[in-house]
Amino acid sequence: MPTRPIHAVMRPEHLVVADAKQSVRDVVHLMAKHDANAVMITEHGILTGIFTEHDATFSVLAADVDADATPVAEVMTHNPMTIAPDHPFVHALHMMYEGGFRHVPVVDQDRRPIGLVAATDALNLDAREFGADLERREEITVIL
Template identity: 60%
Template sequence: MPSRPIHQVIADRTFVCVPIDMPVRAVTQLMQDYRQSAALVTEHGVLTGIFTERDATFRVLASGLDADTTPVGEVLTHNPQTITDDRPFGHALHMMYEGGFRHVPVVSADGRPLGLIASSDALDLDALQFGEELIRREEIAVIL
C-alpha cells in the first residue's frame, strides 16, 4: 500500500479546487457537496494554498468573520507542502505525520493542482485490502 504511486491513489477522484477570491461560504458548500474536508485554492491556475475544515472553524467561525463576504484567500493556509503524483503514497503519509497535518495537495511540476491526498486515504486502502482478504478467506472456506 505505501509503495503505490500517488497517481493510482487519486485516479478518477474528484477534488475541490477554487479561485482565491471565492467567498468562504461558497467554498464550504462545495466541500459539503463533494464530501471533501479540504479545498485547493488557486490563483491564475496555480496552487496558492489549502482551505480545510479546521480553517473554516478557527479562522472564520471562531473569529466571527462573515462567511458570505470573506474571500477564502484571507483565511487559507498559504504555501502548503505539496507532492507530485509520481511519488509513493507512503511518502505523503510520512509528510503528514512529520508536519502534523492531514492533507497534502498533489501538484504538477508547474504547480497546478492534480488532486488531494488525505490521511483518511490510508484507512480507505486498508479497508479495501481487508475486504479482499475476507473474500479470499471465504473462497478458501468454500473449497475446504
C-alpha cells in the first residue's frame, strides 16, 4: 500500500485551489462547499501556500482576524513542502510525520498543483484493501 505512487493515491475531490488574494471567508466557504480540510493557494497558477482547517482555527479565529478583510495569503502556510506524483506514498507519509502536518500538495515540475494527499488517505487505502480481502475470503468460502 505505501509503496504505491502518489498519483495512484490522489483523489480528485482533494484538488481545491484558491487565489492568494481571496478573503479568508471566501476560502473557508470554498472548503465547506467541497468538504475539504485544506485548500492549495496559488498566485498565477503557481503554488505559494496551503490553507488548512488548522490555519482557520488558530491563525484566524483564535487570533481574532477579520475573515472578510484579510486575504488568505496573510494567514496561510507559506511555501509548503510538496511532492511529485511519481514518488511513493510512503514518502509523503514520512514527510507528514517528520513535519507534523497532515496534507502534502502534489505539484508538477512547474509547481502547479495537481492534487493533494492527506494522512487519512493511508486509512482509506487500508480500508479498501481490508474490504477486498474480505470479499476474497467470502469467495473462497463459497467455492469450498
